[in-house]
Amino acid sequence: MAIPCVPSISSPCAAKFPATNSMAVVGLLPHLPKTHIPTALCKFNLAFSFSCRPLTITRKPLRNSFQVRSVAAPAEAVAGFDDMVSGVQRKYYMLGGKGGVGKTSCAASLAVKFANNGHPTLVVSTDPAHSLSDSFAQDLTGGTLVPVEGLDSPLFALELNPEKAREEFRNVSQTNGGAGVKDLMDGMGLGMLVEQLGELKLGELLDTPPPGLDEAIAISKVMQFLESPEYSMFTRIIFDTAPTGHTLRLLSLPDFLDASIGKILKLKQKLASATSAIKSVFGQGETRQDAADKLERLRERMVKVRELFRDTDSTEFVIVTIPTVMAVSESSRLRASLKKENVPVKRLVVNQVLPPSASDCKFCAMKRKDQMRALDMIQNDAELSNLTLIQAPLVDVEIRGVPALKFLGDIVWK
Numbered sequence: 001m002a003i004p005c006v007p008s009i010s011s012p013c014a015a016k017f018p019a020t021n022s023m024a025v026v027g028l029l030p031h032l033p034k035t036h037i038p039t040a041l042c043k044f045n046l047a048f049s050f051s052c053r054p055l056t057i058t059r060k061p062l063r064n065s066f067q068v069r070s071v072a073a074p075a076e077a078v079a080g081f082d083d084m085v086s087g088v089q090r091k092y093y094m095l096g097g098k099g100g101v102g103k104t105s106c107a108a109s110l111a112v113k114f115a116n117n118g119h120p121t122l123v124v125s126t127d128p129a130h131s132l133s134d135s136f137a138q139d140l141t142g143g144t145l146v147p148v149e150g151l152d153s154p155l156f157a158l159e160l161n162p163e164k165a166r167e168e169f170r171n172v173s174q175t176n177g178g179a180g181v182k183d184l185m186d187g188m189g190l191g192m193l194v195e196q197l198g199e200l201k202l203g204e205l206l207d208t209p210p211p212g213l214d215e216a217i218a219i220s221k222v223m224q225f226l227e228s229p230e231y232s233m234f235t236r237i238i239f240d241t242a243p244t245g246h247t248l249r250l251l252s253l254p255d256f257l258d259a260s261i262g263k264i265l266k267l268k269q270k271l272a273s274a275t276s277a278i279k280s281v282f283g284q285g286e287t288r289q290d291a292a293d294k295l296e297r298l299r300e301r302m303v304k305v306r307e308l309f310r311d312t313d314s315t316e317f318v319i320v321t322i323p324t325v326m327a328v329s330e331s332s333r334l335r336a337s338l339k340k341e342n343v344p345v346k347r348l349v350v351n352q353v354l355p356p357s358a359s360d361c362k363f364c365a366m367k368r369k370d371q372m373r374a375l376d377m378i379q380n381d382a383e384l385s386n387l388t389l390i391q392a393p394l395v396d397v398e399i400r401g402v403p404a405l406k407f408l409g410d411i412v413w414k
């Protein structure tokens with residue numbers, strides 16, 4: 001059945017469906033007023049149409065009561081979900097990419113899909129600008145694990161509070177030195193130690209923490225959680241990461257912190273026998289030991305984070321992008337940097353691809369042409385062309401809440 005493309009208020013192009021079987025998918029749209037449901041239903045179904053060719057509607061006895069498929073559609077790349085879901089050993093998926101491309105939606109939909117396929121799953125947002133709560137339409141703030149309702153297996157979500165994490169780091173670091181200590185030792189003629197401190201850039205670290213530090217600490221906090229037996233049940237852990245820039249800096253950060261903390265600890269050993277003036281700066285006996293222990297633990301966790309990022313058996317970084325030249329260029333750079341850092345990447349999600357329709361308005365035709373150019377660019381990009389390409393359609397209602405995420409997940413993660 002050919003589907004006409006007609007203008008609508010919310011989208012330049014929308015398909016018209018008979019509003020039959022609407023009750024079957026009403027559950028997808030809990031946030032919409034009832035009067036909007038037939039229209040929204042039609043828009044959601046539009047997401048299935050994936051070719052300019054004539055479309056067919058197949059009735060299905062499942063929750064989505066009918067499905068639109070293109071006739072003789074080009075072979076669609078599939079995500080290889082079977083591979084992602086197989087095995088009960090713990091696996092980590094980190095979703096990252098340019099700001100606003102749909103990292104959170106993809107991460108949340110993957111988490112829902114894993115949970116519905118029997119994996120106790122944890123989805124963590126390490127993006128300082130969280131949107132996991134918005135995505136699940138549930139309050140996940142507070143820095144603790146919150147159960148997500150309405151799934152077959154346990155799904156927990158966690159939004160880490162970056163401010164709190166940074167504050168903790170600040171406290172530990174401040175107990176161990178900083179600009180004040182540097183000045184003091186400078187005054188005491190401890191030139192060599194001053195030099196070492198200068199190298200550590202401690203003052204800088206405390207005053208203007210490098211971008212990515214929040215994330216590194218957040219991820220190391222998750223590692224801390226996962227070390228405890230009560231979290232051993234999670235077999236899939238998904239990180240909704242901050243936009244690209246943060247991720248890139250994050251990758252080199254564990255090395256930087258590892259080296260810095262190692263130096264601080266060495267320095268502390270040297271200072272242990274120094275004058276009481278220095279002792280008064282670093283605090284006495286127990287405090288000093290306590291701070292050193294904390295730093296040592298932080299350093300150990302940083303090493304684990306670094307190892308985790310590079311472990312091909314358990315970890316995969318999934319790049320999320322949209323079909324625009326700018327986003328594809330950024331994804332290519334991200335992939336190159338991840339390669340340099342030996343971070344395993346296999347999949348690239350191209351989100352918000354315009355679903356073609358039989359008749360196009362001018363806007364959609366132009367937009368689609370643009371998107372095709374970007375998709376072509378991916379095929380010819382040395383960094384991206386060898387990744388498994390997953391196309392996710394643009395839908396014209398917001399994807400919020402578990403039923404909507406399940407809907408998206410079933411399209412994207414196949």
Ligand SMILES: Nc1ncnc2c1ncn2[C@@H]1O[C@H](COP(=O)(O)OP(=O)(O)OP(=O)(O)O)[C@@H](O)[C@H]1O
Nearest residue numbers: 099100101102103104105131352393394395398399
């Ligand atoms: N396939 C899609 N179709 C329609 N809307 C989408 C799609 N994917 C994401 N969106 C919408 O785009 C907006 C941004 O999505 P999302 O929050 O997932 O992106 P993000 O990359 O995590 O953003 P940020 O970088 O700000 O964290 C949201 O309103 C989301 O509902």
